[in-house]
């Protein structure tokens with residue numbers, strides 16, 4: 001039977017590359033974001049909505065099951081970055097980041113794991129960030145608060161669901177060339193990475209594809225960060 005992957009934050013950047021990568025593997029894909037448009041590919045079902053809203057998560061999962069019959073893989077990719085000095089973050093900033101990065105993980109992962117449990121197999125990949133330790137001169141506290149939490153819950157859920165045949169992994173990118181960071185900063189941001197450049201969205205997608213095939217890997221945080229986390 002054809003496998004099915006859900007990819008959140010799929011309209012652009014890393015998410016759009018992950019959708020392409022799963023189609024190359026022959027999967028059917030449920031692609032979601034607020035502004036996503038219908039696809040001409042009959043094997044890509046798009047669902048538009050705010051991923052922090054539990055109703056959106058419910059629609060995505062029920063559409064996946066109704067239209068494609070099963071869910072094999074969930075890629076929690078939707079995320080936003082607000083890079084202000086910590087004391088300048090206001091309540092709207094905090095709520096916005098918590099809504100996408102945290103609630104956007106929580107609602108859909110709960111519903112998807114419940115579906116996966118029914119057939120005792122599945123794989124969840126969280127796109128987190130190589131951010132837990134801070135970057136000198138950077139303003140990454142809200143990113144660390146949320147992505148650090150996702151790295152931790154990746155390990156916890158990997159253990160909790162291992163006996164149920166479900167794997168849970170994360171890919172932690174360094175700065176990646178997507179609309180998230182404006183081009184004028186790319187060279188400076190590249191210099192923060194030992195390999196001397198920022199990453200490509202396709203390089204993050206390749207890591208997700210590797211984890212998808214790595215049947216004995218669970219609870220792993222795979223850094224795709226040009227060496228940024230090495231030695232820490």
Ligand SMILES: NC(=O)c1ccc[n+]([C@@H]2O[C@H](COP(=O)([O-])OP(=O)(O)OC[C@H]3O[C@@H](n4cnc5c(N)ncnc54)[C@H](OP(=O)(O)O)[C@@H]3O)[C@@H](O)[C@H]2O)c1
Pocket residue numbers: 008009010011012013014015032033034035036049050051052076077078079080081100127128129130172173174175176177178179180181
């Ligand atoms: N780029 C980097 O340097 C970098 C580094 C480390 C980690 N990451 C992580 O990688 C992931 C993808 O980042 P990216 O660089 O590809 O970002 P991006 O280009 O800004 O794309 C973000 C995606 O998330 C969707 N999204 C945003 N808010 C949403 C909401 N409320 N509800 C549903 N979807 C929403 C956007 O679509 P709509 O606007 O249509 O909703 C878009 O598809 C994120 O989790 C990010 O934190 C990125």
